[in-house]
Amino acid sequence: MSGPAPWLAVLALATLQAVLFALVGADRLLGWVQAACASAGLPYNTVMVLAGSGLLGICSAVIGSYAVLRRRSLFGDAVAHAALPGIALAYLIARERHFFSLLMGALISGVLGAMVITWLRQSTRTRQDAAIGLVLSVFFGLGIVLTSAVQRDPSGAHAGLEGFLLGKTAGLISQDLLLIAVTSANILLLVWLFQKEFLLLSFDPGFAAVQRWPVPALDILMMTLLVAATVIGLPAVGVVLMAAMLIIPGVAARFWTDRLAALLPLSGVIGLGSAIAGTYVSSIREGMPTGPVIVLAAAAVCLFSMFAAPRRGIAAGVLRRLRMQERVARQNLLRSLYELVEEAPDSAVTAEDVAGKRSWGVADALKLLRRAEARGEVRRTTDGRWTLTDLGLQRALDVVRAHRLWELYLVEQASIAADHVDRDADELEHILPPEMLHQLEDRLKQKGRWPEDRVPASVHPLEGVAGEGR
Amino acid sequence: MDTVFGMDAIVFWIIATMAMVNVTGALLGTFLVLRRMSLLGDAISHAVLPGLALAFILTNTREPFPMLLGALVAGLLTVLLTHLIHRYANVPEDAAMGVVFTSLFALGVVMITRVASHVDLDPGCVLYGVLESAALDTRNIAGMEVPRVAVTLSAVFLATVVFVVLFWKELKIVSFDPQLATTLGINADRVHYLLMGLVAAFTVAAFEAVGSILVVAMLIAPAATAFLLTDRLHWMTLIAAATGILIAILGRNIAAVYDAPVAGMASVVAGGLFMLAVLFAPRYGIVARRLAQVRLGLRISGEDLLGLAYRWQESGARASLTASGALEAAGGGVVSRVALWLLRRAGLLVKSGDSVRLTASGEERASRLVHRHRLWEAYLAKHLPLPDDHLHSPADRMEHFMDSDLQRQVEEQVPEPHGPSGAPR
Numbered sequence: 001m002s003g004p005a006p007w008l009a010v011l012a013l014a015t016l017q018a019v020l021f022a023l024v025g026a027d028r029l030l031g032w033v034q035a036a037c038a039s040a041g042l043p044y045n046t047v048m049v050l051a052g053s054g055l056l057g058i059c060s061a062v063i064g065s066y067a068v069l070r071r072r073s074l075f076g077d078a079v080a081h082a083a084l085p086g087i088a089l090a091y092l093i094a095r096e097r098h099f100f101s102l103l104m105g106a107l108i109s110g111v112l113g114a115m116v117i118t119w120l121r122q123s124t125r126t127r128q129d130a131a132i133g134l135v136l137s138v139f140f141g142l143g144i145v146l147t148s149a150v151q152r153d154p155s156g157a158h159a160g161l162e163g164f165l166l167g168k169t170a171g172l173i174s175q176d177l178l179l180i181a182v183t184s185a186n187i188l189l190l191v192w193l194f195q196k197e198f199l200l201l202s203f204d205p206g207f208a209a210v211q212r213w214p215v216p217a218l219d220i221l222m223m224t225l226l227v228a229a230t231v232i233g234l235p236a237v238g239v240v241l242m243a244a245m246l247i248i249p250g251v252a253a254r255f256w257t258d259r260l261a262a263l264l265p266l267s268g269v270i271g272l273g274s275a276i277a278g279t280y281v282s283s284i285r286e287g288m289p290t291g292p293v294i295v296l297a298a299a300a301v302c303l304f305s306m307f308a309a310p311r312r313g314i315a316a317g318v319l320r321r322l323r324m325q326e327r328v329a330r331q332n333l334l335r336s337l338y339e340l341v342e343e344a345p346d347s348a349v350t351a352e353d354v355a356g357k358r359s360w361g362v363a364d365a366l367k368l369l370r371r372a373e374a375r376g377e378v379r380r381t382t383d384g385r386w387t388l389t390d391l392g393l394q395r396a397l398d399v400v401r402a403h404r405l406w407e408l409y410l411v412e413q414a415s416i417a418a419d420h421v422d423r424d425a426d427e428l429e430h431i432l433p434p435e436m437l438h439q440l441e442d443r444l445k446q447k448g449r450w451p452e453d454r455v456p457a458s459v460h461p462l463e464g465v466a467g468e469g470r
Numbered sequence: 471m472d473t474v475f476g477m478d479a480i481v482f483w484i485i486a487t488m489a490m491v492n493v494t495g496a497l498l499g500t501f502l503v504l505r506r507m508s509l510l511g512d513a514i515s516h517a518v519l520p521g522l523a524l525a526f527i528l529t530n531t532r533e534p535f536p537m538l539l540g541a542l543v544a545g546l547l548t549v550l551l552t553h554l555i556h557r558y559a560n561v562p563e564d565a566a567m568g569v570v571f572t573s574l575f576a577l578g579v580v581m582i583t584r585v586a587s588h589v590d591l592d593p594g595c596v597l598y599g600v601l602e603s604a605a606l607d608t609r610n611i612a613g614m615e616v617p618r619v620a621v622t623l624s625a626v627f628l629a630t631v632v633f634v635v636l637f638w639k640e641l642k643i644v645s646f647d648p649q650l651a652t653t654l655g656i657n658a659d660r661v662h663y664l665l666m667g668l669v670a671a672f673t674v675a676a677f678e679a680v681g682s683i684l685v686v687a688m689l690i691a692p693a694a695t696a697f698l699l700t701d702r703l704h705w706m707t708l709i710a711a712a713t714g715i716l717i718a719i720l721g722r723n724i725a726a727v728y729d730a731p732v733a734g735m736a737s738v739v740a741g742g743l744f745m746l747a748v749l750f751a752p753r754y755g756i757v758a759r760r761l762a763q764v765r766l767g768l769r770i771s772g773e774d775l776l777g778l779a780y781r782w783q784e785s786g787a788r789a790s791l792t793a794s795g796a797l798e799a800a801g802g803g804v805v806s807r808v809a810l811w812l813l814r815r816a817g818l819l820v821k822s823g824d825s826v827r828l829t830a831s832g833e834e835r836a837s838r839l840v841h842r843h844r845l846w847e848a849y850l851a852k853h854l855p856l857p858d859d860h861l862h863s864p865a866d867r868m869e870h871f872m873d874s875d876l877q878r879q880v881e882e883q884v885p886e887p888h889g890p891s892g893a894p895r
Contacts, residue, residue: 073562124754144683244575292577302573
């Protein structure tokens with residue numbers, strides 16, 4: 001453990017903020033912001049909404065990335081649903097729509113839900129997915145029952161509770177936005193303070209426990225931060241879309257990097273970008289709801305990343321596979337040609353010979369031959385037959401060498417019958433790295449099985465080659 | 471309103487509809503829970519929104535059939551997209567599901583607010599369902615007024631029962647060992663997609679009646695409850711179905727008492743039944759496991775006391791074994807006190823003044839115990855290169871767990887155990 005320093009820093013920050021708020025007060029703080037906006041010529045309301053939703057976007061993306069990495073993506077969904085009974089209960093106790101106490105109620109029942117999930121997973125035979133679903137539906141069912149009690153409340157001051165289900169950015173007043181912004185900033189600060197601990201917790205909790213790190217406490221801290229981010233997001237984007245704000249940026253960022261140090265800022269940027277884009281679009285287009293537009297913007301980024309990311313993207317994967325296929329076909333062609341003319345290096349073959357050897361169609365064989373011709377590996381003789389050029393022979397020798405080395409190795413070391421090795425070697429010859437070839441060569445030389453010329457004879461009769469072994 | 475089976479017709483149909491939902495959910499949920507895909511119902515029930523919106527935009531009516539069809543298409547799309555993203559983009563399954571259903575839900579909300587904002591699509595009815603009023607929207611079938619939702623649901627219910635019965639063997643193998651299923655020539659993908667199709671159809675048909683939240687609850691809670699109660703698949707299915715019916719009856723009646731929404735109350739009841747199973751399940755329940763631990767602790771402590779008394783007498787020590795000394799040697803605390811009391815009550819040990827002494831039957835029992843201990847020591851000494859003073863503590867643990875079968879096998883290997891720990895320890 002890196003000592004008590006992070007915990008002390010947390011305590012100091014909380015005290016500082018409490019003192020600041022007690023001395024200054026939310027209203028005066030907002031007054032300063034308003035004055036600053038006025039002097040800079042910025043629209044105060046827009047600044048507040050953008051600051052609130054932007055910070056919320058960053059902080060839910062960052063804390064959500066950890067959940068995605070820990071295979072707990074739908075944890076946030078469950079917690080968002082589990083907050084409802086707390087909200088209803090807080091209302092039933094306070095008898096008014098007091099934003100802060102509703103959020104505290106949500107926080108408490110959200111953390112409770114998260115702890116029930118962990119407890120069910122650890123001390124009963126219920127698996128994580130079922131535990132998440134149970135907490136989600138049972139807590140939410142309780143929330144519905146309590147909400148119906150709220151709605152029968154004769155004072156009729158329940159307006160606004162529905163807003164927690166679907167979210168309504170426009171319904172937030174600047175005090176609410178201030179609370180959202182301050183909480184988001186605190187969550188981000190805590191993530192920054194505890195980054196080393198959270199890194200280890202995400203990738204190797206067992207090692208962290210062995211190193212005497214307080215794993216359960218850190219787990220609860222991370223869970224509480226997730227719940228806090230969810231709870232402040234609820235009134236803005238609602239239950240379902242809050243889950244999206246937690247999951248989508250992390251998934252999108254994951255396509256671009258394998259490093260947590262890069263993943264977190266990247267997902268934060270995606271969260272911020274989609275929050276601002278969503279807020280902007282819904283402010284200029286009449287009747288565009290903010291929350292869903294934010295989520296759709298994030299989903300678009302995710303879709304783009306899924307296809308276009310350089311290494312993990314789908315396009316890159318398809319390209320890789322095509323290149324591999326191309327390479328395999330090319331090498332197969334070279335080896336077939338070599339084996340067909342092995343005994344007489346200057347003779348030529350027809351496309352039908354090649355096709356017959358590899359069970360290709362004649363048209364396919366011709367196409368491959370023409371492509372090889374363009375690369376200068378084969379050339380057409382005067383009577384329309386094909387023969388390897390010097391370059392082609394060089395390359396073919398390399399392929400055949402890899403193939404036969406592997407065959408020899410299988411026969412020698414894995415005691416596989418000679419007539420079984422051709423197919424196995426056929427799969428591996430294309431991907432054997434050069435170092436491995438050298439190793440193979442050395443081992444076989446030591447056993448005196450490697451002939452001094454470059455390519456040993458085949459260990460089995462060659463198919464489709466006339467007069468050999470038939 | 472007339473009556474069915476002596477019940478008020480509305481009450482009957484509420485319970486019957488919900489029972490049908492719950493049993494279908496329990497049957498499908500059994501396989502989802504076993505295959506760790508319980509959250510699929512949650513995903514589908516949210517993702518149907520754009521399907522509903524699209525159906526409305528295309529037909530411009532709120533007729534149930536196009537709506538159901540749109541929802542079904544959106545539900546199947548969720549399953550398919552989740553699967554594709556998981557497989558081809560290498561995203562963990564839960565994250566893929568989370569991305570797909572939240573994005574589709576967001577799309578649905580935008581479509582509804584942009585195009586169909588004048589239609590009254592109450593978000594509340596999506597969550598809570600409209601069971602109470604759905605029971606009033608009836609069709610006349612064979613001379614009986616049957617609610618429309620009950621008709622759709624019974625179709626899904628029958629399809630599910632037929633599917634589970636017909637594909638029982640395949641479902642069983644695919645749920646527990648998909649690799650084995652593939653090697654046996656069972657098309658795991660086909661079974662998977664049939665199951666997913668039924669889950670989608672069920673989610674769509676049910677959420678209209680009972681709301682998405684009860685759909686999610688019913689796909690998980692009965693099956694998770696049954697999973698705690700049994701290790702056999704057919705019992706799990708039956709217990710889950712029975713739990714589903716119980717939830718329907720209790721949910722509706724408790725909701726009536728508190729004047730609360732039926733669907734919400736039913737999920738609370740489902741959670742309550744699940745908690746009962748968590749606590750009191752015969753084998754996996756917390757109480758049962760705690761009791762088994764206590765019982766084991768008492769047995770070990772009692773056997774330690776017996777062994778101690780035996781060795782004391784065997785050594786021929788002049789002073790008698792004091793009760794306090796024995797208790798301390800057996801670990802002390804409440805457990806060994808209770809163990810001592812139990813031994814005295816069983817007539818294996820007598821206490822006179824402060825000293826304890828074995829009875830005849832106690833001596834016989836203790837000698838068998840010490841025999842087992844020394845057998846194990848001799849076995850270890852013969853087969854493992856352990857120094858003599860390292861033999862006692864493993865044997866001390868093993869003596870409690872050696873059954874007669876193992877004892878016989880060890881006796882064959884070491885016929886005459888002369889334990890190195892002859893002296894009392």
